[in-house]
Structure formats: C-alpha cells, structure tokens
Amino acid sequence: MKGMFNQFGGQFVPENLKNALDELEKEFNTAVNDVSFIKEYEYYLKYYVGRPNPLYYAENISKDLxxxxxxxxxxxxxxxxxxxINNAIGQVLLAKRMGKNKVIAETGAGQHGVATATVAAKFGMKCKIFMGAEDIRHQSLNVKKMKLLGAEVVSVTTGTxxxxxxxxxxxxxxVDNVxxxxxxxxxxVGPHPYPTIVKRFQRIIGDETKIQIMEAEGRMPDYIIAPVGGGSNAIGMFAPFIGDENIKLIGVEAAGLGLKTGKHAATITMKQKGVIHGMYSYVLQDKEGNIKDAYSISSGLDYPGVGPEHAFLDETNNAQYVxxxxxxxxxxxxxxxxxxxxVPALESAHAVAYTKKLAHTLQKDKIIVVNMSGRGDKDMDTVLKYLE
Incomplete structure (x- = not known):
C-alpha cells in the first residue's frame, strides 16, 4: 500500500477519494521539485510568516534548573x-497550483484554523473550518479571528x-466536494500523501534549528523535545535529525488527568494499533476496538491517534515518547x-514540563532544544480558570 512507514500509514479511504489523493500526490511531487514553487514558498515564509524565527537561549530557566x-x-x-502557518502556506500554494478555489480545514486549538483562514484570505479563496463545539467554547479568541478573516466556522456537535x-x-x-x-x-496525519506533505512543509523548523544551533554552540544538541498530538510540529523539528544516534528525539504526549484514569491523549504510550482518519497508526481504543475519546486540557493535543511516522519512529526506537x-x-x-x-501555548507547555524533569539530571555541557510550537494567548481563559 502507498505511503507506508513499515506497517503504519497507508490510504484507508473511500474509492472516490483515491483519485483525488493520487492527483494530490502527483502535484505535490512535481511542485517540490519545481524551483519556482519552492522559491514562492520560501518567499512567503520569509516575508509573510517572518522566518527564520530565533533559536533563543533560555538563560534563566537553564540556570534555575x-x-x-x-x-x-x-x-x-x-x-x-x-x-x-508553515504548512498552511505550502498547502494553499498547492491548492492554487491545482486550480482549487475553496479550502477546508479541521482545527482543535484553533491555530491551524486561524492559519488556514489567514492564507485563504491572502489568496482570495473561500474557507470553511470544522471545529468541535467544545473546542469552540475553549478557544473563543481564535474562533473570532477565523470569522474576522472571512472563514465560515462549522461547529461539530458529534462525539466529544x-x-x-x-x-x-x-x-x-x-468526500462530497472533492x-x-x-x-x-x-x-x-490522514491518508497518504498528507503525512509526507505536512512533514515537508514543517521541516523548515528542524532545518533552521540545525543551522542556528551550529552558530550558537558549534555542535548539534543532545536532546530535542517537542509536544505531540497528531505530530506536525514534532515531525518538522525531528525531520533533519532522524537517524543521528547522538541526538535523542523526545515527543511529549498529553497524560491528561493521569494514564490510569483513562482521561488522557497518550496514544503512543498505549501502543494500540488501528485505523483512524484514513491511516493505520497507534489509536486509543476501548475493549471492543472502537476509537476511544481522548482528553487533554490542551485542545491541540486532544486527539486519539498520532501521525504514522511517529508510530514508526517509536517502533524502531528512533524517537522516545513520554x-x-x-x-x-x-x-x-x-x-x-x-x-x-x-507565554507558551499549553501544547508547548507539555514539552517545557518534560524539559523541567530532564534538564536538572544532565551535566551542564549538555544541550536541549525545545520546540516552542505556539504562543499562549489562546489559552488565557483556561489558565485563569485553573488559577482561580
């Protein structure tokens, strides 16, 4: 089957989507080998997104820990x-190249929804964002942003x-509007070629880090830590370092209220395999094999599956997941x-939490890079309720 990472990945979709996925794969492979497409992508990363962003030495917490x-x-x-936004820019340019004038997206924490609504506004496309009603309640600021950008936000009231x-x-x-x-x-996540597409457009994170840490320290880091829900920020950060035995890649999942409570989103930790959203990967399941509800205080990590390459990296011991x-x-x-x-996003705060546990156990000559995947403006209401 196409797009497999050993046993993980693939295309578990209705027949009428396979042609669309084949067309997407063909267009993607052509585009990433087209110098003009890559130049356009890199132009928007630099002048619209604001890359390269800094690799910042966190002196205070380094000393404190x-x-x-x-x-x-x-x-x-x-x-x-x-x-x-890294991935949204790349995919909207693909959409434009393929002659599509409408884009849709899913979102949990709202950041992907905002990014998609942003690029849709920039390139004059109609935009529809699907978001769970519970996440809409938690992430009202991002919902308002999406609507201001001209997107239609569809409240999903099924399941959790x-x-x-x-x-x-x-x-x-x-399926109905392909x-x-x-x-x-x-x-x-999702059916092939999406995991590969998202990795390609997010690996700018790791590529920049590789250059910046050499400039700062003259060598590679010993540890790279990133939060993992579906896994886009982590796979982008990990990508250029995979296979380097001197660098430990660590993905941090959401243990929620505790692994024993069942109220968590620690998919890789549970190591149950199944099909979800067109891919074969690790999936949270109940005793009957049905997809089990995930839970996390962080909307972006509240997902009962994980990208197939992360499952592969875990199975082959190329990365560690906690x-x-x-x-x-x-x-x-x-x-x-x-x-x-x-102020970090709650997703990023998961990576910071594990860094706190790890850093003080290491010698002062060791180097940790943490992917600060997003900022915490969207999480203010949640955190303030916690403080109260």
Whole structure:
C-alpha cells in the first residue's frame, strides 16, 4: 500500500477519494521539485510568516534548573502565533497550483484554523473550518479571528465535540466536494500523501534549528523535545535529525488527568494499533476496538491517534515518547511565563514540563532544544480558570 512507514500509514479511504489523493500526490511531487514553487514558498515564509524565527537561549530557566543548557525554537513568533502557518502556506500554494478555489480545514486549538483562514484570505479563496463545539467554547479568541478573516466556522456537535470529530466531519465534507475543494490537513496525519506533505512543509523548523544551533554552540544538541498530538510540529523539528544516534528525539504526549484514569491523549504510550482518519497508526481504543475519546486540557493535543511516522519512529526506537499531565503542563506554563517572560501555548507547555524533569539530571555541557510550537494567548481563559 502507498505511503507506508513499515506497517503504519497507508490510504484507508473511500474509492472516490483515491483519485483525488493520487492527483494530490502527483502535484505535490512535481511542485517540490519545481524551483519556482519552492522559491514562492520560501518567499512567503520569509516575508509573510517572518522566518527564520530565533533559536533563543533560555538563560534563566537553564540556570534555575541547574543542568543542561536549554534553547527554545520560537515558532510562537510566527505570523498567526504557531508553527501551523508553515504548512498552511505550502498547502494553499498547492491548492492554487491545482486550480482549487475553496479550502477546508479541521482545527482543535484553533491555530491551524486561524492559519488556514489567514492564507485563504491572502489568496482570495473561500474557507470553511470544522471545529468541535467544545473546542469552540475553549478557544473563543481564535474562533473570532477565523470569522474576522472571512472563514465560515462549522461547529461539530458529534462525539466529544473535539478535534477527532472535527477531522471526521471535514473528511465527510471533502468526500462530497472533492472536485473544487482542497483539504488543508493541519497535522502529520490522514491518508497518504498528507503525512509526507505536512512533514515537508514543517521541516523548515528542524532545518533552521540545525543551522542556528551550529552558530550558537558549534555542535548539534543532545536532546530535542517537542509536544505531540497528531505530530506536525514534532515531525518538522525531528525531520533533519532522524537517524543521528547522538541526538535523542523526545515527543511529549498529553497524560491528561493521569494514564490510569483513562482521561488522557497518550496514544503512543498505549501502543494500540488501528485505523483512524484514513491511516493505520497507534489509536486509543476501548475493549471492543472502537476509537476511544481522548482528553487533554490542551485542545491541540486532544486527539486519539498520532501521525504514522511517529508510530514508526517509536517502533524502531528512533524517537522516545513520554507523557505529562494537565497539572504538570499548567505548572510549566506558569514557570516559563514568570522565568523567561515567554507565554507558551499549553501544547508547548507539555514539552517545557518534560524539559523541567530532564534538564536538572544532565551535566551542564549538555544541550536541549525545545520546540516552542505556539504562543499562549489562546489559552488565557483556561489558565485563569485553573488559577482561580
């Protein structure tokens, strides 16, 4: 089957989508080998997104934790406030190349929705965003942004009314409107070729990091840490480092209220395999094999599956996956905010939480790079409720 990472990946979709996916794969492969397409993509990354963003030495938390030097890759400084715009720019240029004038997307935390609505406005395309009703409630600021940008926000009221359900509804809509509509998938999930497309457009994160850490330290880092829900920011950061035995890649999942409670989104940790949203990967399941509801305080990590390449990296021991709880993430959110004056997204705070656990156990000559995947403006209401 196409697009396999060993046993993971593939295309588990209705027949009427396979032609569209084949067309997308062909156009993508042509585009990424077209110098003019890559130049246009890089132009918008530089002058519209604001890349390269900094690799910042977090001196205060490095000293406070008393171990490894900690650097933050500042995806939170991108236009729209997260890594999602890297991929949205690449995919909207593909849509334009394919003659599509309508785009759709799913969103959980709202950052991919905002990024998609932003590029749709920029390139004059109609835009429809599918978002779970529960996430709409938590992420009202991003919902307002999407609407101001001209997007229609579709409230999904099935299931747990979160990211999983938004993806399902977006796919259903795409099946019925595939001829004139381009689906901008926001994470490294879904049927082939989407995991490969998203990885290609997000690897700018890792490519820049590789150059910047050499400039700062004259060598590669010892650890790279990134949050993992579906896995787009992490696979983008990991991409140029995969296979380097001297660098430990660590993905941080959401343990929610605790692994034993069942209220979590630690898909890789559970290691149950199945089909979700057109791919074969690790999937949270109940005893009957049905997809189980995921839970996290972070809307962007609240997903019961994971990108197939992350499942592959776990299975082959090319990356390590851990999990931290809501409370640990919230404490890390406050810690970074007060120590460095940087307000992280709750997704990124999961990576910071694990960094807090790890850094003080290491020697001072070790280097950790943490992917600061987004900023925390969107999470203010959630955090303030916690503080109250």
């Amino acid at each position: 008393g171990g490894a030097k900690i650097y933050l890759k500042r995806e939170d400084l991108n236009h729209t406030g997260a890594h999602k 009314m979160t990211l999983n359900d938004a993806v399902s509804e977006a796919i259903k809509y795409w 001829n004139d509509t381009f689906y901008i998938i926001g994470s490294a 999990s931290v709880t809501d409370m640990e993430a919230l404490d890390a959110f406050l810690y970074l905010t007060k120590k460095e004056g940087i």
